[in-house]
Amino acid sequence: MLRLKDGENLVAYFSMEIGIDPQIPTYAGGLGVLAGDTLRSMADLGIPAVGVTLLSEDGYFNQTINEEKGQIESFERWPFDRYLDRLPQEITIQTGKYNIFVRIWRYTVTGIHGGKVPILFLDTDYDKNDAQLRKITQRLYPVNKVLRLLQEVVLGVGGYKALEAVGYKPTVYHLNEGHSAFLTLEFLDRVRSNTAIEDPYEYVRSKCVFTTHTPVPAGHDTFDPGILEDNLEGYDLLKTIPNAFDDDGKLNMTKLALSMSNKVNGVAKEHAAVSRKMFPHHTISAITNGVHHTFWTSPPFQEIFNEYIPGWYDDPFALRSALNIPDYRIRQAHCQNKKILNKYIKDHTLVEFDEKTITIGFARRITKYKRPDLIFYDLEKLNYIAKRFPIQIVFAGKAHPEDKVGKSIIKEILNLNGKLSSRIKFVFLEGYDINLAKKIIPGVDVWLNTPKRPLEASGTSGMKAAINGVPHLSVLDGWWIEGYIEGTTGWSIGPKPSPDGYEKEDVDADDSDDLYFKLREVILPMYYHNKAQFTKIQKQAIALNGSYFNSHRMVQQYILKSYLG
Ligand SMILES: *Cc1c(COP(=O)(O)O)cnc(C)c1O
Numbered sequence: 001m002l003r004l005k006d007g008e009n010l011v012a013y014f015s016m017e018i019g020i021d022p023q024i025p026t027y028a029g030g031l032g033v034l035a036g037d038t039l040r041s042m043a044d045l046g047i048p049a050v051g052v053t054l055l056s057e058d059g060y061f062n063q064t065i066n067e068e069k070g071q072i073e074s075f076e077r078w079p080f081d082r083y084l085d086r087l088p089q090e091i092t093i094q095t096g097k098y099n100i101f102v103r104i105w106r107y108t109v110t111g112i113h114g115g116k117v118p119i120l121f122l123d124t125d126y127d128k129n130d131a132q133l134r135k136i137t138q139r140l141y142p143v144n145k146v147l148r149l150l151q152e153v154v155l156g157v158g159g160y161k162a163l164e165a166v167g168y169k170p171t172v173y174h175l176n177e178g179h180s181a182f183l184t185l186e187f188l189d190r191v192r193s194n195t196a197i198e199d200p201y202e203y204v205r206s207k208c209v210f211t212t213h214t215p216v217p218a219g220h221d222t223f224d225p226g227i228l229e230d231n232l233e234g235y236d237l238l239k240t241i242p243n244a245f246d247d248d249g250k251l252n253m254t255k256l257a258l259s260m261s262n263k264v265n266g267v268a269k270e271h272a273a274v275s276r277k278m279f280p281h282h283t284i285s286a287i288t289n290g291v292h293h294t295f296w297t298s299p300p301f302q303e304i305f306n307e308y309i310p311g312w313y314d315d316p317f318a319l320r321s322a323l324n325i326p327d328y329r330i331r332q333a334h335c336q337n338k339k340i341l342n343k344y345i346k347d348h349t350l351v352e353f354d355e356k357t358i359t360i361g362f363a364r365r366i367t368k369y370k371r372p373d374l375i376f377y378d379l380e381k382l383n384y385i386a387k388r389f390p391i392q393i394v395f396a397g398k399a400h401p402e403d404k405v406g407k408s409i410i411k412e413i414l415n416l417n418g419k420l421s422s423r424i425k426f427v428f429l430e431g432y433d434i435n436l437a438k439k440i441i442p443g444v445d446v447w448l449n450t451p452k453r454p455l456e457a458s459g460t461s462g463m464k465a466a467i468n469g470v471p472h473l474s475v476l477d478g479w480w481i482e483g484y485i486e487g488t489t490g491w492s493i494g495p496k497p498s499p500d501g502y503e504k505e506d507v508d509a510d511d512s513d514d515l516y517f518k519l520r521e522v523i524l525p526m527y528y529h530n531k532a533q534f535t536k537i538q539k540q541a542i543a544l545n546g547s548y549f550n551s552h553r554m555v556q557q558y559i560l561k562s563y564l565g
Helices: 030-045 145-166 182-192 200-206 225-231 235-239 253-259 269-278 299-308 316-324 327-349 379-388 404-414 434-443 461-467 508-529 531-546 551-563
Strands: 011-015 049-054 062-066 070-074 085-094 099-110 116-123 172-176 208-211 263-266 358-363 391-396 424-429 446-449 472-475 490-493
Touching: 011 030, 011 145, 030 049, 030 099, 030 116, 030 172, 030 551, 049 145, 070 404, 085 145, 099 145, 116 145, 145 182, 145 225, 172 182, 172 551, 182 200, 182 235, 182 253, 200 208, 208 253, 208 551, 225 235, 263 269, 263 551, 299 316, 299 327, 316 531, 316 551, 327 424, 327 434, 327 531, 358 434, 358 508, 379 391, 379 424, 379 508, 391 434, 404 424, 434 461, 446 461, 461 472, 461 531, 472 508, 490 508, 508 531
Parallel strands: 011 049, 011 172, 049 116, 172 208, 208 263, 358 391, 358 446, 391 424, 446 472, 472 490
Antiparallel strands: 062 070, 085 099, 099 116
């Protein structure tokens, strides 16, 4: 059994994106924020770990919003030398065609008891590489397939070599999503030359842990054999790995990671079940995601937790006793958060939100399966509800620059303003990122989540809401299937995913109907006429969900079930 504290043991955590510091924009959304929360929890818990990612000199992109044009993207270098230390080591990667030079930067996460988790940021953008290779680590998720392949080669192969060059000796490699799966190839190549190891494949598998993150097919990278032939030196070795290729001959990075990892996890129970159907040859367990509780708790709630739940910093399970906090303190803290958000809205859009009117929030990556427009499905019904109860709605989120459908949804939503009743105030805030998430999520009264079942693997923003006493109104998918108790921690929209895994194609009408029903008959009457009941739900969200859906619990489960197991 591994001993995690003897200095010999080390978890290497690989992720294409990591959202570790609001000033370091090397993340696109939930995947990167989860990676950041994971490493924050490891540092707090004193787990010996090291993160590996790409520098992404231009981050993801900056978003501005224009009523006519929709989303406008711009790219800007972030001042990485201000936040990261350049290490003296450099590595080279030979691919079929190229020699890629990689330099290494380091950032250190410090936990509450001084535990340190370094993160290595890999960078090809310097004078030793020609212009084409310098682009490899420029931006997250390029659509150009060659660039994307080289990016994954730098992350996986380069990451393996960088750890070695700097002197880290991992005992566990954790692949956060399939992007880093080439590390198993480099690892396998080393192990093969060690004659003391009988079964190199099994050896590598015994040290690799893989987390798969999405049931959306486009979320699983594939590469044509031609591109691999030209750009991957280990292609012949790759061909010896069983089950890594799709039927059409393409390499599937998820399948490679599955084939080379003994421990595989989905990010919520339902997601693991869906993944088992997608990849029936593998054993896939579930470790449900969590969020870093202190990072995501707003200052007003930190203050009352410090007062009523001493020790919650170390032990988020203690948040169970949020039920003991007096109602008026919860309302005061929430009201402070609402004021902060309302001021931000006024400063950035000139729209004045009212403190007494209910605010519904929706902010996340804008893409079709998340159905950002579901609440606007039938404007007549929505406007009718607003006749009885005034409503404020705040939106934010970026669409990938190449996601045409996502971008058209943003445009559509921006053009709604003229069609909404005067009793509905609506704003779309530009530039969604960690800082904005920290303002929007705690500052609304209800957090809305309307993905198409069963495509939301977990979702984490609803957990951030729960910890700040903001009830969740969500489709039953991802973590919410585990977190919802109807009318106790929040509310559901629509049915549970069907047990046979087949969903009706067109559920938007039914789901929006149920959403309108919940707003009209349950949530809005309670908010306006039964404050005590609403506050009770806020406290129950903290006590039942904040205490469980946090990354301290998640990391502890990874250690017990995957790293040590
Ligand atoms: C938490 C978070 C997400 C993930 O949101 P989901 O609703 O879980 O998809 C995306 N972006 C940012 C900036 C976040 O903080």
